[in-house]
Amino acid sequence: MAGAKEIRSKIKSIQNTAKITKAMEMVAASKMRKAQDRMHASRPYAEKIRNVLAHLAQAHPEYQHPYLSDRPEVKRVGYIIVSTDRGLCGGLNTNMFKATVREMIEWDKQGVDVDVCAIGRKAVGFFGRFKCQLVAEADHLGDSPTMEDLIGTVKVMLDSYDEGRIDRLYLVHNEFVNTMTQRPRIHQMVPIMGEVDQELEHHWDYIYEPEAKHIIDGLMFRFIESQVYQGLVENIASEMSARMIAMKSATDNAGEIIKELQTVYNKARQAAITQEISEIVSGAAAV
Amino acid sequence: MSMTMHVDIVSAETEIYSGTIIECYAPAEMGEVGIHPRHAPLLTKLKPGEVRVVLQDGEDQSFFINGGIMEIQPHVVTILSDSAIRAADIDEAAAQEAKARAEAAMQDRKSDLDYARAKAELVEAIAKIETIKKLRKRR
Numbered sequence: 001m002a003g004a005k006e007i008r009s010k011i012k013s014i015q016n017t018a019k020i021t022k023a024m025e026m027v028a029a030s031k032m033r034k035a036q037d038r039m040h041a042s043r044p045y046a047e048k049i050r051n052v053l054a055h056l057a058q059a060h061p062e063y064q065h066p067y068l069s070d071r072p073e074v075k076r077v078g079y080i081i082v083s084t085d086r087g088l089c090g091g092l093n094t095n096m097f098k099a100t101v102r103e104m105i106e107w108d109k110q111g112v113d114v115d116v117c118a119i120g121r122k123a124v125g126f127f128g129r130f131k132c133q134l135v136a137e138a139d140h141l142g143d144s145p146t147m148e149d150l151i152g153t154v155k156v157m158l159d160s161y162d163e164g165r166i167d168r169l170y171l172v173h174n175e176f177v178n179t180m181t182q183r184p185r186i187h188q189m190v191p192i193m194g195e196v197d198q199e200l201e202h203h204w205d206y207i208y209e210p211e212a213k214h215i216i217d218g219l220m221f222r223f224i225e226s227q228v229y230q231g232l233v234e235n236i237a238s239e240m241s242a243r244m245i246a247m248k249s250a251t252d253n254a255g256e257i258i259k260e261l262q263t264v265y266n267k268a269r270q271a272a273i274t275q276e277i278s279e280i281v282s283g284a285a286a287v
Numbered sequence: 288m289s290m291t292m293h294v295d296i297v298s299a300e301t302e303i304y305s306g307t308i309i310e311c312y313a314p315a316e317m318g319e320v321g322i323h324p325r326h327a328p329l330l331t332k333l334k335p336g337e338v339r340v341v342l343q344d345g346e347d348q349s350f351f352i353n354g355g356i357m358e359i360q361p362h363v364v365t366i367l368s369d370s371a372i373r374a375a376d377i378d379e380a381a382a383q384e385a386k387a388r389a390e391a392a393m394q395d396r397k398s399d400l401d402y403a404r405a406k407a408e409l410v411e412a413i414a415k416i417e418t419i420k421k422l423r424k425r426r
Contacts, residue, residue, distance in 0.1 A: 210332070215332055
């Protein structure tokens with residue numbers, strides 16, 4: 001029985017792997033549900049604050065916040081990149097990094113430098129090796145991050161915008177479309193781009209209570225915070241569902257390989273039996 | 288133009304209320320404001336306190352927010368609160384306790400930071416208790 005033993009131990013080891021991937025799939029599925037709830041819960045706030053900001057961008061305030069005015073010359077841009085802490089979630093991070101790197105190459109061609117703020121262990125690892133400046137990083141945020149975890153890193157980027165070190169700030173994260181699909185999304189955070197609402201085209205301004213600067217500053221910081229938070233929460237939901245899918249296909253693949261190996265094993269066993277019989281028969285004939 | 292407006296009350300964690308109303312009262316930083324449809328655009332900070340909306344059928348609903356920002360457009364009111372709950376869900380005992388705790392913390396203050404935080408907590412606790420009292424009175 002040549003190789004039968006090896007095949008048997010191989011089947012055993014694949015069965016064990018399948019058990020692990022099955023367990024991981026189940027864990028990811030239950031975490032995904034929680035992550036999705038969190039994402040849906042914080043979505044209204046992010047959407048509403050974006051609306052308010054879009055309105056504000058079209059108002060004609062006496063106080064022009066720096067986040068609302070585009071700078072004519074772009075010398076350096078910043079990216080806040082939200083990734084996962086752990087791997088084994090399919091092409092989620094890779095796809096996002098690819099999309100980001102593609103943009104970075106474009107900037108490089110125009111002679112624009114890039115600053116990176118990495119959130120999540122995978123981004124820290126990837127962009128640490130990459131030819132770009134890693135100015136801030138945050139990792140091990142866990143499955144239920146809080147706003148406080150983010151404030152420090154976000155502030156680094158906003159400060160460098162305020163001081164004129166960077167002229168634009170982008171946020172990169174995975175957008176949760178549904179359980180099967182996640183898309184990398186890169187969008188400009190600062191300066192804030194408002195969609196033009198026809199109704200509000202005419203000249204108007206808010207009444208501010210108390211003064212405009214105070215309230216707009218507060219609103220801006222809240223907005224950036226909520227955008228990054230939303231990105232992070234969405235990324236976690238994407239991570240969990242991508243992992244669930246990846247682990248499901250790993251389990252399926254393991255099942256297929258086991259089936260194939262089983263056939264090979266059966267054939268080998270059959271061949272050995274046939275050979276033995278023919279040996280016995282020919283031995284008996286010789287007597 | 289109809290005399291109603293749309294209101295959205297959201298907190299960082301969740302959406303609290305969204306619907307059509309005819310009146311809205313909110314604790315703006317410069318004093319309580321009452322908003323009717325076709326109000327001039329207004330952007331204001333909110334103090335901790337009660338937000339009350341009057342629905343189309345005259346019924347009113349009350350919410351507690353612990354500060355935030357309010358945007359008013361002629362027919363849309365958006366309240367972005369740091370955290371918000373329905374007034375009926377306030378735990379009065381917990382609010383009283385928080386008030387006592389904050390007062391105690393203000394008594395033996397160790398640093399300015401502690402003092403400021405205790406003061407903020409006190410303001411919030413008092414606002415919560417006020418909200419409950421108002422709610423009771425109305426019923």
